[in-house]
Amino acid sequence: MKLKVLGCYGGQLPGKNLTGLLLNNDTLIDAGTVGLTADIEEQRAIKNILISHAHLDHTGGMPFYSVNIVSNKTASVNVYGSQFTMDAVQNHLMNGVTWPDFTKIKNFAGNPVLKYITIEPKVWTAIGGYKVMAIPVNHTIPTVGFLIGKGNTYILYSGDTKDTDEIWVEAKKLGKKLKAAFVEVAFPDEVDFLAEASCHLTPKTLEKQLRKLLPLKPKTYLYHLKPEYMKEIKKGLKKIKGFKLTLLDDADTLKI
Ligand SMILES: [Zn+2]
Numbered sequence: 001m002k003l004k005v006l007g008c009y010g011g012q013l014p015g016k017n018l019t020g021l022l023l024n025n026d027t028l029i030d031a032g033t034v035g036l037t038a039d040i041e042e043q044r045a046i047k048n049i050l051i052s053h054a055h056l057d058h059t060g061g062m063p064f065y066s067v068n069i070v071s072n073k074t075a076s077v078n079v080y081g082s083q084f085t086m087d088a089v090q091n092h093l094m095n096g097v098t099w100p101d102f103t104k105i106k107n108f109a110g111n112p113v114l115k116y117i118t119i120e121p122k123v124w125t126a127i128g129g130y131k132v133m134a135i136p137v138n139h140t141i142p143t144v145g146f147l148i149g150k151g152n153t154y155i156l157y158s159g160d161t162k163d164t165d166e167i168w169v170e171a172k173k174l175g176k177k178l179k180a181a182f183v184e185v186a187f188p189d190e191v192d193f194l195a196e197a198s199c200h201l202t203p204k205t206l207e208k209q210l211r212k213l214l215p216l217k218p219k220t221y222l223y224h225l226k227p228e229y230m231k232e233i234k235k236g237l238k239k240i241k242g243f244k245l246t247l248l249d250d251a252d253t254l255k256i
């Protein structure tokens with residue numbers, strides 16, 4: 001699996017883009033950033049988008065991306081998420097008022113630009129050659145993380161969450177097939193009250209999650225850091241021993 005980081009931060013500052021990971025050129029995991037860091041050919045090649053939840057830092061790239069791909073001469077781009085997420089995108093993001101509804105606008109092949117597809121939680125679903133499982137996590141609004149892969153290679157993507165259980169239980173069932181985990185860590189321990197109120201992880205609560213995966217210790221890539229707390233979060237992460245942790249950065253490309 002090949003992964004390109006279009007954005008991996010939990011806040012926006014120059015050079016720090018909101019979350020969007022491009023998997024094998026054709027599948028976008030969250031759409032906080034699309035058009036700012038993917039060129040037009042990369043955008044045209046996207047066939048499926050997995051949305052963890054409706055917050056703008058995970059969906060806000062989609063309205064402008066949708067305009068860019070009206071000239072696609074292809075099938076619709078499939079946008080997958082929970083019923084709650086798909087309803088929120090339809091009713092509050094691209095609702096025909098704040099932005100056009102791109103499920104009603106046709107691309108150059110005559111297909112709707114976007115198609116919204118509800119993904120059942122905790123069921124393996126075939127999406128673009130992968131098996132995908134959406135698993136509810138613990139955030140301020142209904143949110144899912146994902147297990148994604150095929151054959152012997154799977155990745156975990158946590159979505160936005162505080163302390164949670166189900167995703168680690170399901171991931172553990174993959175055993176050695178779980179090659180990498182992408183896990184959020186948004187705040188430093190010093191402001192754990194903010195993390196708790198906004199349902200995010202700090203280095204301390206991250207370590208607690210990683211222990212739930214033991215004895216599995218997949219390579220762990222950390223994302224969704226709030227850029228204003230980078231220094232403090234890094235300090236906290238240094239105290240976590242015995243795990244293979246890597247901080248993601250925008251424009252990183254990974255082979256898994
Ligand atoms: Zn969120």
Ligand SMILES: [Zn+2]
Binds near residue numbers: 055058160
């Ligand atoms: Zn977020």
